[in-house]
Amino acid sequence: MTKSGVTIGAAAARSGCTPATIRFYEEGGLLPTIDRSVGGRRVYRRAEIFRLVFIRRCRDLGFPLEQVRALLDVMDGKGSCGAARSLVQAQIDSVRAKRAEMEALEQTLSGLAASCTDVCARGDVDDCTMMKDFAAAQADLGP
Amino acid sequence: MTKSGVTIGAAAARSGCTPATIRFYEEGGLLPTIDRSVGGRRVYRRAEIFRLVFIRRCRDLGFPLEQVRALLDVMDGKGSCGAARSLVQAQIDSVRAKRAEMEALEQTLSGLAASCTDVCARGDVDDCTMMKDFAAAQADLGP
DNA sequence: TCTCCCACCTCAAGTTACTTGAGGAGCAAG
DNA sequence: CTTGCTCCTCAAGTAACTTGAGGTGGGAGA
Structure with missing residues (x-):
């Protein structure tokens, strides 16, 4: 039971975002810095995918990213x-x-x-x- | 009764667009080339203002500019x-x-x-x- | 093992419909 | 004649991504 992680493609499939969007979110600070595999690929675990789904849902509900950021802060206990x-x-x-x-x-x-x-x-x-x-x-x- | 024309500011006030938006529309070909005064300022006449109001209304109705362009073509008899x-x-x-x-x-x-x-x-x-x-x-x- | 191809990487630019800003000039009033 | 507003152009910024170029990694089949 190691902390198995998945590629950005799988994370995309599970969260309903595209890989490009996920990278965009990471760059914008909505995700924490993502671990990399030896080959330099991003490795996503449960927590990150959960976060992606949360973001995705907020976006579906019409929240602009800035507000999603605020909601994430609340989720993180920072609000x-x-x-x-x-x-x-x-x-x-x-x-x-x-x-x-x-x-x-x-x-x-x-x-x-x-x-x-x-x-x-x-x-x-x-x-x-x-x-x-x-x-x-x-x-x-x-x- | 010369063909009196107005400045971009007045055209803006009458059409509900901002001057910057009007220039943007001109650049994008939604308006014909606008006559200039001696000093180089744009001079708007009835037809142009009508067109601006039309564009504005289409935008209010939610049409993207590309479709506004198509509707203008219809208005111009080109569709x-x-x-x-x-x-x-x-x-x-x-x-x-x-x-x-x-x-x-x-x-x-x-x-x-x-x-x-x-x-x-x-x-x-x-x-x-x-x-x-x-x-x-x-x-x-x-x- | 070799090779192939797809998924991944980064960085840059494009999209829509404008808005904002810099830097400069006309024009009417006082 | 000087102020100050409006106008001019060109460039860059905005949201929220998407698309593309050019290059690497890694698993599967031969």
Whole structure:
């Protein structure tokens, strides 16, 4: 039962990151310095892979790397639970705002497409109501 | 009634872009070559400002510049209405997918925050259920 | 054992859509 | 005529990676 380690490829497969991304994270200090094999290859153990999965999950949840760094600090005991909670709350707010924006976009775009589908019989640009609607939202341009 | 033109600052104010962004668009070919005053300053007229507003609106709707370019081609008569329609449809799909993703994120994050708020009395990391939950989603890491 | 090829290594540059900064010049007001 | 704002160009910086060039290592098949 030696501390068996795996190559960057295996770590990538297990964490859902690409090898290049993993190296990038290491360079950015999100991972500790990784041990190397005799041949100079990186050797990943459980703890590192866990950390990679954690990072990956945070990224999936939309956290920017800087905040992932802060969350890792919390995980490492270098920060308070409250700090993590407020990061998460901020992220919730941000996601909620983005979701609302997406809903509005979906509405607007659907409207554009619908007007086109209804009115434009052929593919003639001059008659395309959609392009007109695109422009219609454009308020006064001044003199 | 000469063709009165405005400076880049005024064009920026009217279009909602910044001067730097406008120059960037010009360099990227989204705008035609802009006339210059005697002193070498860019002079914007109605058509250009209209174009800027159009670009701005497309960007607000989430279109990447490459697709904005395609939509501008349509507006310029260099593309079919059908082409524009399929771009818009693709954008709708993309926005819809993103919105769904945002909803899921909101759920997940809210769950994390709630578990923390319920259980964690103080700001002690060791007791923070949230950080545990972050980790909990992490499946088997292999040997 | 030899050879092959894939996975790995480093370093540099490219991507998107801009933003920021340095260094210099026009232009209108006081 | 001097201030100070806006403008000019060119270069570099940003997030979060990805891609590519050029070179090494190591396990598998012949």
